[in-house]
Structures are given as structure tokens and as C-alpha cells.
Amino acid sequence: MNTVTVHEAPSVEIVRGDITTEQVDAVVNAANSGLLGGGGVDGAIHAAAGPQLREECRKLRATRLTGGLPTGEAVITGAGRMPARYVIHTVGPNRHAGQTDPALLSSCFAESLRIADEAECRSVAFPAISAGVYGWDVEEVACIALEVARSARCAHVRLIRFVLYDDRALAAFERAADRA
Template identity: 60%
Template structure:
């Protein structure tokens, strides 16, 4: 059985096989979770992302898709990068947000990971409100196959997000 939990914390300090990056489509770093992961991982993460852009993703990573790289100095084996829909730019389809989670889970399973830590994708500068972001994320995770994953952790950086994710987890536990 897969444990699904929500904790308050710093994603860059999580011990998991996979840390999920709420990336921008360039994959070359940015603000928020993306910037924090790049800073903590050191230059290896940026180098891996530059290789992806040069070899596989010349136009960047599309919204909802996921791709993995090495984790650099992070306490993880891999970083899975996914691009959330930017609600502030008119990307309001919850299915795109759900795809960030399901495609990341699919990739983690293919990599052989047993644990994965997610941020609240889209709930920062991309404008998704905490309750909606949490409902979409939890529903996507709970309704998707997680073969081999023992732990799925949502790592939230503030109390309103933590409360929203805990409420969504409680609502789906019945």
C-alpha cells in the first residue's frame, strides 16, 4: 500500500528517490521551487537540463509533461521536472494540472523509485488557489496507479497550502 501524506517543509531537504520540480518550460531555472531546487542541486542539475534542451526538447517542456534528470547535490536519485499550467496566463484546465502529477508518477515508476516528493504545483506564481491545487493533486495521485511507490509526499512551504492538502487528503480518505 502506498502512503500518501502532506508535510510542511523545504522540498530541497527531502530524502526521497524523486523530487518533483515545478519547472518552467525552459527547464533552465527560475523562481520559487524551481530556483530553490536548482540552487540546492548545484551545477549538475542545470547541465542536465541544458542537455535535455539541446538533445530532446529544443522548444522546452510542454505543460503537463514530465522529464527526469540526475539530482546533483540533492538527497534524491532523480529530479522530475514538470510544467504546471499558468492560471494567470489563462491556462485554467485542471486536467493539465492533474497531468503534471500523473506523468510524474508514471515516470517515477518507470525509473524504479519507491518514494516521491511533490510541491504544490501551480500554487505559487502560476496562480492556482490552494484548495483547487490540493484537490486536483490529491485526486490525481489517489486515482492513478502507483506500482512500486511506497511513499508519495506533498511538501508544502506554508500553512495555508498544508491545510488545503490535509483537507483534500482527509476528504478522499473516506
């Protein structure tokens, strides 16, 4: 008898909150290519996770990612002191540096979901990748993020939660959800 794995679309939630406190299997970090922390979501995740996360990222940089994590790709680590089990780091495109291809942003969401599914995560929390200091319009980020989430077919991920830090991002994601 052959066994068939059913790949279903996860459910999608949009909430306002602090991604570092999410009770999910994995949170996605809008990281920089150096993986050693920064501002915004990246800094908040590193602060909440504690020194264990920084050490794991240092090891990745010293071994597999000596040149840093490329834009649009993702890598997984433990979550340190955060309630999540994992942090999935992805580097969003930086509009200010001329990275304007929506496929790069789409890849951030898709690669993060792929890695979460491979790690058998059932729930994943995402921020609005590249909508902060990387200069992407939050409306465009919301449309791309929700398109990837709705087209995802996962064996394990059952919930994708977009956790937005402010009312402006929350409203953009809600508008994008209403249009779809």
C-alpha cells in the first residue's frame, strides 16, 4: 500500500503584537546578512532570545555562511529564551540598496515556510519583512506575504500568523486580506 502525504494550505491570522512573545513553533526574523543582530525586529529578537541565539548565529557565520546569509534565503536556529522553539532568519531585500525585485521578497516568505515545514513546525509567526528600514511599502509587503501564505502547501505548518508591530502595518495586512 502506498502512502500519500497530503499538503494543505495553512490557516492565516493577522494580529498586532510583539513577535518575540508569540507562542508558536517558529518566529521569522527579518535579519541582516550578518545574522548577529541589528535594529527593529532583528534587534528585538536577539534581545529576547539572549546570548544563545547570537552564539548559534556566530557558528553559522564561521561555518556554512562565511559570506553571510544571501537576500531571499533563510536559515534556522534555536530560539534561546523566547517561547518559540526556533528562529528562522531571512534577509529581505533592501529597496534603498536597489533591491526592488518582488521575487526576492516573495522568496523570504516561501523559504522561511519551507524551512519551518522541514523542521515539522505547526505554527509560524512572521513580521512585515523589509517594510521597516529596508524601505518597502508595507502595502506591497502585505500583498506579497499573503499571496505566499495562501499558496503554500505544507505537510506540517498549519498556522501562519502575521504579527505586526504597529497599527499602520496591521491595517495594510487587513486591507490586503480583504482584497484577496
